[in-house]
Amino acid sequence: MLAAMLSAGKHAARKIKRAQILLAAHAEQDNARIAATLAVSESTVYRTKRRFVEQGLEVALAEQDRPGAQRKLSGKQEALLIATACSDPPPGRARWTLELLADAFVQLTEHETLSRETVRRRLAENDLKPWRKDMWCIPKVDAEYVARMEDVLDLYTQAPDPLQPVVCFDESPTQLIGEVRQPIPAEPGQPLRYDYEYKRNGTANLFVFLDAHRSWRTVKVTERRTAHDFAQCMRDLVDIHYPQAQRIRLVLDNLSTHTPAALYRCMPPAEARRILQRIEWHYTPKHPSWLNMVEIEIGVLRRQCLDRRIESRDRLVAEVQAWEQLRNASGARITWMFCTDKARQTLAKAYPVPTPDKAS
Structure with a gap:
């Protein structure tokens, strides 16, 4: 059976090694010779033979569960390490390193x-990397x-x-x-494959419209993004x-x-007024672009089309x-x-707390 297993099929390297040990032992070779021939330790030869005698062939060939090393830190100690990594670094250091955290933990x-x-x-x-930091615009959540x-979400x-x-x-350069x-x-x-060198040929601007309720978007490419372009x-x-729309409810940011x-700065007053009478303006809060659906669409445009x-x-x-054309035809929404x-x-917790009327 062991000889057949070695001559046919695919098996794990450790299983094959154990089968070779047992075949050599069956040929009455001593432990030292088996270990030298198969490049294993004598203790490995001894354990394999003992498992065969005590528990049979299948157990001798099978992989035993490996419990692994015991964790060096208790749950409370790991929590302390994580809390330290999330705290301010020591004076004179811009950020935590692994060595600094180890030293601080030993002191604590x-x-x-x-x-x-x-x-x-x-x-x-x-999922902690205390030596990294990202710049982010953290908006102030006020009334x-x-x-x-809520105005945009209701729309x-x-x-x-x-x-x-x-x-x-929205627009994107x-x-x-x-x-x-x-x-x-x-x-x-x-x-x-493409060369690491490239030529800069200037920039362009993308004005993007997205219908929130149907599969329609359009992109206008311009050289600039001035008030006239807007x-x-x-x-x-x-x-x-x-x-044909009576009133277009427009969601946009605060640029x-x-x-x-x-x-009014770019058109005759009558023309500006004609256009504005058909538009209802809904502004997102300052900085949270995630509230504007078109930001998601711009991300799709960049991944599918502009990533080159x-x-x-x-x-x-x-x-x-x-x-x-392809995106509109696909029905993507x-x-x-x-x-x-x-x-x-x-x-x-971020919502403002109503203040009582002092006069009442």
Whole structure:
């Protein structure tokens, strides 16, 4: 049976080694010779033979459970290590390192030493990297924030109305990057290769509209993002994209050019007023772009279409139009799940506390 197992099929290396030990023992070779021939220790030979005698062939060949080394830190000690990693670093140091955490832990506990590897493993188990930091805009959640957030969330939950569509709008810059050398096409076993050098050919701007209730989006490519460009986008919105709508409910951020005043600066008053009478403005709170559905769509556009080098504005226009047509035809929509009720539950502690009227 052992000889047949070794001559046919695939087995784990340790299982094959144990079978070879048993065959050699059956041939009456001593432990030292078996160990030297198979490049194992004599204790391994002895354990394998003993398991065969005491528990049989299957147990002798099988892998035993390995309990592993006992954890060096108790639950409370691991919690202390994690809390230390989340605290401010010691004076004179910009951030925690594994060595600093090990030294601090020894000072706080009865442990005489703690290895760098033990610290690394405990931090990895808790997805902590205290030597890293990200810059982030942390918005102030006040009454103004809540009012704008709930206004936008209520729009998303309303039933679709062709005469009063909800349209999300934003813009995003993109670089025009050209190749210095021709890329080498992909082939079996080899991915596409392109040179690390490239040419900067300027920038372009993407104005993106997204209908919150149907599978429709459109992207306009411009050289700049001035108030004139914004005003023209608003004209396109009412005259080209939604000519039949009575009132377009527009969700947008607080960029300085994203105001009704921009139309008056760039158009005759009568034209500006004509356009503005068809638009209802809904601003997101300052900084939380996640509340604008179109931000998700811009992310999809970047991953599916723009994640490569595009050298000219003409090619950018062609590529974006092709992506837009395919995406609209696919029926792709954003399913928005966050609503006012969930916001009040999730952000309950951040909501402002009503102040009593002192006069009453």
